[in-house]
Amino acid sequence: xxxxxxxxxxxxxxxxxxxxxxxxxxxxxxxxxxxxxxxxxxxxxxxxxxxxxxxxxxxxxxxxxxxxxxxxxxxxxxxxxxxxxxxxxxxxxxxxxxxxxxxxxxxxxxxxxxxxxxxxxxxxxxxxxxxxxxxxxxxx
Amino acid sequence: xxxxxxxxxxxxxxxxxxxxxxxxxxxxxxxxxxxxxxxxxxxxxxxxxxxxxxxxxxxxxxxxxxxxxxxxxxxxxxxxxxxxxxxxxxxxxxxxxxxxxxxxxxxxxxxxxxxxxxxxxxxxxxxxxxxxxxxxxxxx
DNA sequence: CCGGATCCCATACGATACTG
DNA sequence: CAGTATCGTATGGGATCCGG
Numbered sequence: 001x002x003x004x005x006x007x008x009x010x011x012x013x014x015x016x017x018x019x020x021x022x023x024x025x026x027x028x029x030x031x032x033x034x035x036x037x038x039x040x041x042x043x044x045x046x047x048x049x050x051x052x053x054x055x056x057x058x059x060x061x062x063x064x065x066x067x068x069x070x071x072x073x074x075x076x077x078x079x080x081x082x083x084x085x086x087x088x089x090x091x092x093x094x095x096x097x098x099x100x101x102x103x104x105x106x107x108x109x110x111x112x113x114x115x116x117x118x119x120x121x122x123x124x125x126x127x128x129x130x131x132x133x134x135x136x137x138x139x140x
Numbered sequence: 141x142x143x144x145x146x147x148x149x150x151x152x153x154x155x156x157x158x159x160x161x162x163x164x165x166x167x168x169x170x171x172x173x174x175x176x177x178x179x180x181x182x183x184x185x186x187x188x189x190x191x192x193x194x195x196x197x198x199x200x201x202x203x204x205x206x207x208x209x210x211x212x213x214x215x216x217x218x219x220x221x222x223x224x225x226x227x228x229x230x231x232x233x234x235x236x237x238x239x240x241x242x243x244x245x246x247x248x249x250x251x252x253x254x255x256x257x258x259x260x261x262x263x264x265x266x267x268x269x270x271x272x273x274x275x276x277x278x279x280x
Numbered sequence: 281c282c283g284g285a286t287c288c289c290a291t292a293c294g295a296t297a298c299t300g
Numbered sequence: 301c302a303g304t305a306t307c308g309t310a311t312g313g314g315a316t317c318c319g320g
Contacts, residue, residue, distance in 0.1 A: 043174055056303075057302070061159055073293095092301095106257065109257070110254040111174075117246065118174075211283095235281070
């Protein structure tokens with residue numbers, strides 16, 4: 001914060017000569033991470049697992065409205081990226097526990113910074129959305 | 141960073157009693173912001189505008205592969221959230237200049253933190269993706 | 281130069297039913 | 301308990317053409 005529009009670290013300061021090549025952009029690690037976390041459930045799952053390890057149905061109960069299908073897919077995707085860890089205990093009936101990996105926990109830090117920004121500027125954003133659709137004449 | 145898995149600020153530390161209500165979650169400012177930035181082009185547009193103001197076709201040339209439709213939609217959405225500012229100059233032919241609002245610039249800071257994380261852990265993530273699909277027996 | 285309107289596809293997501 | 305399979309719908313996004 002501090003300065004009104006201080007220099008932003010990397011990202012903005014690094015130069016780019018020509019246009020951004022499309023295929024290079026598709027593989028950009030930054031966009032990649034944001035898009036992966038930007039789906040409907042991933043963030044919430046990460047946050048819940050950041051509090052403590054959960055079993056499958058614990059998550060299913062705590063996340064109101066998620067379908068089994070999406071919970072499974074979300075967990076699998078996170079597991080594939082080594083952000084969450086899946087442990088099967090051979091009890092009967094079997095129980096599966098999900099927890100954050102160190103990598104997953106480290107991701108929660110910058111995510112939390114973003115969350116703080118969102119909360120701080122929540123009212124400003126909300127106010128913007130409720131503007132009278134910008135007159136002119138028809139529906140914009 | 142520092143500690144391997146230090147406590148993460150807000151987000152994780154605030155308690156939640158019961159399951160997360162679905163409609164409340166839909167309006168969660170944090171998820172809202174992440175999803176808004178998590179589409180295909182928004183982040184790149186924000187970064188480019190973070191460097192300097194751009195005209196419409198400047199952006200179109202710099203962002204290889206974006207369609208006019210999506211560039212316009214992306215800019216409109218950002219404008220609606222007061223993250224970018226649109227100025228029309230009554231020249232002939234008309235020219236339009238886009239720039240970040242103070243709010244938009246402030247968003248770039250937490251976003252940049254996330255970007256740094258992505259770059260730092262790029263290799264680890266990439267390595268995870270290339271695992272031999274996790275044996276067991278069938279195709280998982 | 282800066283878009284809007286239209287069509288069309290791929291994917292995200294939800295609902296439901298079934299299984300080891 | 302912890303999933304998989306199948307379906308249908310909603311949305312994101314590209315291509316193309318049209319207009320002030």
